[in-house]
Amino acid sequence: MKKLILLAAVAVFGLSNAQTFGLKAGANVSSVSNLDDSKSKFGFYAGAFVNVPLSESFNLQPEVLYNAKGAKSDGPGDVKLNLDYISVPVMFQYKATPQFYLEAGPEFAFLVSAKYKFDGESEDAKDFIKGFDLGIGLGAGYDFTSNFGANIRYVAGVTDIAKENEGDAARNGVFQFGLTYKFGK
Template identity: 45%
Template sequence: MKKLILGLAITGSFLATAQEKTKSASPVTFGVKAGFNASTLSKADQYDNDQKLKPGFNAGIFAHIPVAEKFSIQPELLFSQLGSKTEEREVYYINSDRYSRDLDYKKTLNYLTLPVMVQYNILPQLYVEAGPEFGLLLGGKNKGDITVARNSGNTTTTETTTFSEDIVKDLHNKFNFGIGIGAGYYFTQNFGVTARFTAGITDIYKHNSGDAIRNNAFQVGVAYKFN
């Protein structure tokens, strides 16, 4: 009986130790995430316009890889909508007639992105992050309205044209590179909220004689880790 009790005690101790080692090893976990993008393009000097944040979304999967007690690496694979919303206002004269031209349009760029974030846990549930983001351009669309108003004497005529067209991919760089910084908070072991700003480094156009035009985006969303 004593040998049996001693054997059970040793076995229990071994199992407890093994369980503790498994917990401390913090194995790789996988998850899904989705969120809202507020994006814009860096403003080049040759464009006299007013850019606004364009809404979009991102969604995809990630792997959470612990590398030290408080450090981890999180590669992600996301579909992400970037681009900008632009409002141009122009007034010009032809002879004695006054013309005003208003252009409101959205440029949407769809990317398959691969962010690789290095995360540091300030608290067990709170982290900050930074790292590169690599993007592959899938396509996009330019969509908007052009309104021209002509004022001739006491008469005003207005004409509005709506357009929607796919971007010319040959004019755009296929690959995009940026740097992201952000933070996140997990309310439970599985569910958390995230926030990130990504600043573009590369020009979105292949042949741009002026200042480089880059993607910039602020992202907020939710993440879920699988056990």
């Protein structure tokens, strides 16, 4: 897994021609499908990106993010499933205007931590959650200035995250709302 993370970091930061580097952070509203009585859970994400122009209207934006996902239940007791990932989205962006863009692309996520939290106790859940998750992201963004912007994205999980699942697939779903800062423009 360390080699995959290193490869992702090289891919994001190794490009060196007309690209723009930046940072992004924001809030996640995540859920896991097909979990009994589960509800959305708030988390956060933060990371770095490189924006590479492909043409006047199209950009490629690979990212490396720390992503806090999961779900919660208001059933008996306060139960949370906290899933922490290193995510590598690769977004293809279409610039509808100089400031507004639409984006879509795959997200490759590598599980770092999985914990069940209930009534103040915590239990490791990595034995029950797969180490890799694939999602498809759709989003939009607006650059207020050449340095600052905001974005919104939904990432729909494609893979079943549960090991040895005999029922319906458990998939991550996450809405992301965040801010971006670009260097050097």
